[in-house]
Amino acid sequence: MGFLERRTDQTPRPDDRYGPKPGPRGGSNDPLHDAIPARRVPAGPVRRTDLTVLLGRTVLEARVQQVCREYGLIPRSGAAGSGLSRSYLARAAGVELAADAHGVITTVFLHFHGDDGFTSYSGEIPGGAGSVARRAHLWAMLGRPDEQGAPYRDRFLGDYGPWDRWVLAGFVMHAQFAVDAESLDRVTLTLPERLPRAA
Numbered sequence: 001m002g003f004l005e006r007r008t009d010q011t012p013r014p015d016d017r018y019g020p021k022p023g024p025r026g027g028s029n030d031p032l033h034d035a036i037p038a039r040r041v042p043a044g045p046v047r048r049t050d051l052t053v054l055l056g057r058t059v060l061e062a063r064v065q066q067v068c069r070e071y072g073l074i075p076r077s078g079a080a081g082s083g084l085s086r087s088y089l090a091r092a093a094g095v096e097l098a099a100d101a102h103g104v105i106t107t108v109f110l111h112f113h114g115d116d117g118f119t120s121y122s123g124e125i126p127g128g129a130g131s132v133a134r135r136a137h138l139w140a141m142l143g144r145p146d147e148q149g150a151p152y153r154d155r156f157l158g159d160y161g162p163w164d165r166w167v168l169a170g171f172v173m174h175a176q177f178a179v180d181a182e183s184l185d186r187v188t189l190t191l192p193e194r195l196p197r198a199a
Helices: 003-009 062-071 135-142
Strands: 087-090 095-099 105-111 147-149 152-154 158-160 163-168 171-177 184-190
Touching: 135 163, 135 171
Parallel strands: none
Antiparallel strands: 087 095, 095 105, 105 184, 147 163, 152 158, 163 171, 171 184
8 A cells, every 4th residue: 555545544533623724725835914015115215324434434434234135235245365355236226335455435436337247226326416327318417517527438348438537525426428428328326536547
């Protein structure tokens, strides 16, 4: 007599010892509570902590770690040595951080183009620039940039559009645009003494 034959010969167990099972059908996989209705997420930019607060701070600070959790920033895998990571990534948020050997955050990158596996950043652009990733909008919100660069061609990486740089209160914002000179590709945020190199 095999397992299946023995199993079918048994009579069903009565619900006397543990009582009736929860749920309308009495199944053991039924939820014990009513389903919670899904919350509607409002459309538009995601409101999160301003990333410029991280510049010049160490990754070991509690506030920095809280912001890293908020954005889902994790140390880049494969970092050499056992020290602090030099790069923190949140590909789903379109954010990348660079730190020095002591763990002090030197640069924040906001990706808008979807390159390198990053989704497009969807939050507020720091410095009061709003949430529209267009050159005309940045100029309207921040005024004329302090520095500008013309489109250029990199021998290995191809064509790049123009760039604009604003020196704002407490940080510098470098905006790299696509070849169309209007679409924002990437924003680089640094402290004033650590300007991104010009093209």
